[in-house]
Amino acid sequence: MSYMHLFKTTGTFGEFGRVGEFKTRRGIVKTPTFMPDGTRGAVKCLTPEQVYGTGVQVVLNNTYHLHLAPGEETVAALGGVHGFGRWDGPILTDSGGFQVFSLSKLRKITEEGVKFKHPITGEMRFISPEISIQVQLKLGADMIVAFDHLTGLDDDSRKDTLEAFERTHRWLARCVIEFKKLTQDMPVGERPLLFGVVQGGLDLELRRKSLEIVQASDVDGIAIGGLSVGETREEMFTVLKALAPLYDPNRPRFLLGVGTPEDLHFAYEQGIDMADCVLPTRNARHATVWTTGDAKIHLTNEKYTKDPEPIMVGCDCYACAHDFSKAFLRHQFKVGEPLAGSLASIHNLRYLTRICDEYRALS
RNA sequence: GCAGAGGUAGUGAAGCGGUCAAACACAACAGACUGUAAAUCUGUCGGCAUUCGCCUUCGAAGGUUCGAAUCCUUCCCUCUGCA
Numbered sequence: 001m002s003y004m005h006l007f008k009t010t011g012t013f014g015e016f017g018r019v020g021e022f023k024t025r026r027g028i029v030k031t032p033t034f035m036p037d038g039t040r041g042a043v044k045c046l047t048p049e050q051v052y053g054t055g056v057q058v059v060l061n062n063t064y065h066l067h068l069a070p071g072e073e074t075v076a077a078l079g080g081v082h083g084f085g086r087w088d089g090p091i092l093t094d095s096g097g098f099q100v101f102s103l104s105k106l107r108k109i110t111e112e113g114v115k116f117k118h119p120i121t122g123e124m125r126f127i128s129p130e131i132s133i134q135v136q137l138k139l140g141a142d143m144i145v146a147f148d149h150l151t152g153l154d155d156d157s158r159k160d161t162l163e164a165f166e167r168t169h170r171w172l173a174r175c176v177i178e179f180k181k182l183t184q185d186m187p188v189g190e191r192p193l194l195f196g197v198v199q200g201g202l203d204l205e206l207r208r209k210s211l212e213i214v215q216a217s218d219v220d221g222i223a224i225g226g227l228s229v230g231e232t233r234e235e236m237f238t239v240l241k242a243l244a245p246l247y248d249p250n251r252p253r254f255l256l257g258v259g260t261p262e263d264l265h266f267a268y269e270q271g272i273d274m275a276d277c278v279l280p281t282r283n284a285r286h287a288t289v290w291t292t293g294d295a296k297i298h299l300t301n302e303k304y305t306k307d308p309e310p311i312m313v314g315c316d317c318y319a320c321a322h323d324f325s326k327a328f329l330r331h332q333f334k335v336g337e338p339l340a341g342s343l344a345s346i347h348n349l350r351y352l353t354r355i356c357d358e359y360r361a362l363s
Numbered sequence: 364g365c366a367g368a369g370g371u372a373g374u375g376a377a378g379c380g381g382u383c384a385a386a387c388a389c390a391a392c393a394g395a396c397u398g399u400a401a402a403u404c405u406g407u408c409g410g411c412a413u414u415c416g417c418c419u420u421c422g423a424a425g426g427u428u429c430g431a432a433u434c435c436u437u438c439c440c441u442c443u444g445c446a
Binding site: 275336 | 401
C-alpha cells in the first residue's frame with residue numbers, strides 16, 4: 001500500500017549522502033531539508049511568511065499538544081492544520097511519541113497505550129497508536145508518524161531500551177492497520193504519508209533489526225527516533241553510521257529531533273533526508289544564535305553592547321541582510337521585546353536551511 | 364516650625380541584641396537548551412582568597428554591651444500630615 005519509488009534521487013555526495021525529492025499531497029519536498037517545530041500549530045514568534053522566507057518547506061505540528069488544545073475537532077472545523085495555522089505547504093505531525101519521553105513523570109505506559117496527565121490542568125488523556133493515527137488524520141497533516149515508545153539514553157533509562165524497541169514494533173503494526181483502515185477510501189495522491197519509527201537505543205544490532213522491521217512494514221517513510229535524548233554525540237553518530245548502508249533507497253529518511261549544525265551535517269552525510277528540531281527556534285528565543293563556522297554566540301553578552309555588525313556577515317537571512325546589529329538585538333533581548341526572538345529565529349532557521357541548500361547545490 | 368514615618372548591598376525590600384556579608388524580588392554577569400510542560404531554566408552577584416578562610420559593610424559620629432543592622436545620644440537627609 002505504501003507508495004512505490006516515492007523518493008527520487010537526483011544526486012549524491014560523500015559515501016551515503018543524497019539529494020532528491022519526494023511528493024506529498026501538498027507538493028514536492030526537496031531534500032535534504034530541515035523542518036522547524038511548530039508544536040502548537042505555529043512556529044513560535046514567526047508568521048508563515050517569515051518561516052517560508054528562511055527556505056523552510058515543511059513545518060511540524062504536534063499531535064499531543066493539538067489534541068489537548070484546541071482539540072482536533074476544532075482544528076478540523078477550521079480547515080485542518082493548514083487552514084488553522086495558515087501554512088500552505090506540507091505539514092508533518094509528530095505522533096505524541098516524544099511526550100512519552102518528555103512527560104515521563106506524568107504518564108503511565110501500558111501495552112494498550114499511554115495515559116498522560118496534563119502538566120498544568122492535571123487532566124488525564126489516553127493516547128494509543130490508534131488514537132494517535134486518528135488524531136493526526138483529523139488534523140489533516142500531509143505526513144504523519146507512527147506512535148512509538150521513546151526512552152531516554154541517560155544511564156538510568158538505557159535498561160528500558162529493549163522494552164521500548166519491542167513495543168514500538170507492536171505499536172507500529174497497530175498504526176499501520178489503523179492508517180489503512182482510515183485511508184482506504186482516499187484517492188491515490190490525496191493520502192498522507194506514514195512514517196514508521198526505528199528504535200533500539202545505542203544497540204547497533206537492535207537498531208539494524210528495527211530498521212529491517214520498519215522497512216518491511218507498509219510505511220512510506222523511515223523515521224529514526226530515540227536519538228539526541230541524553231547520549232553523547234559520538235554515540236548518536238555511531239548509530240547513524242551503522243544505519244547508513246541499510247536504508248531503502250525508495251523511501252525518505254527522517255531523523256527525529258536533531259539538531260545542531262554539526263549533527264545535521266553528519267546526519268545528511270549518512271543519508272538522512274529530513275530532520276526537525278526545536279533548537280533553532282528555542283535557542284533563538286533564548287538569545288543564542290549560530291554564526292560562522294557553526295559557532296554559537298549569546299547575543300545578550302555584554303561585549304555586544306556596541307557591536308554594529310549583524311549576527312553573521314554574509315548571511316542572507318532577513319536579520320543579517322537588513323543589517324540588524326548585534327547591539328540592537330542585544331538591546332531588544334535585554335528589554336524583552338519579542339522582535340529579538342523573531343529575528344534570531346529567522347537567522348537560526350536560515351542557518352540550518354542553508355546547510356541543506358549547500359548539499360542540494362552539490363548535485 | 365510642629366507632629367508622625369523612615370534612611371539596609373545597583374534598585375525595591377526583609378531583618379529589629381548573638382545562628383548576618385545580611386532573606387526575597389528585580390537588575391547585572393555567565394551558562395544550559397536537540398521528535399517544545401521551555402520568550403524557560405541554572406549558576407554568580409561587598410572585597411580578597413576562590414579549599415579551610417580573612418577583611419570592610421546596614422545615613423554619619425559617638426556610646427551601652429562579652430557581642431549592635433538591631434538599644435541610647437547627637438547630627439545629616441527623605442517622605443506624609445498640620446501650620
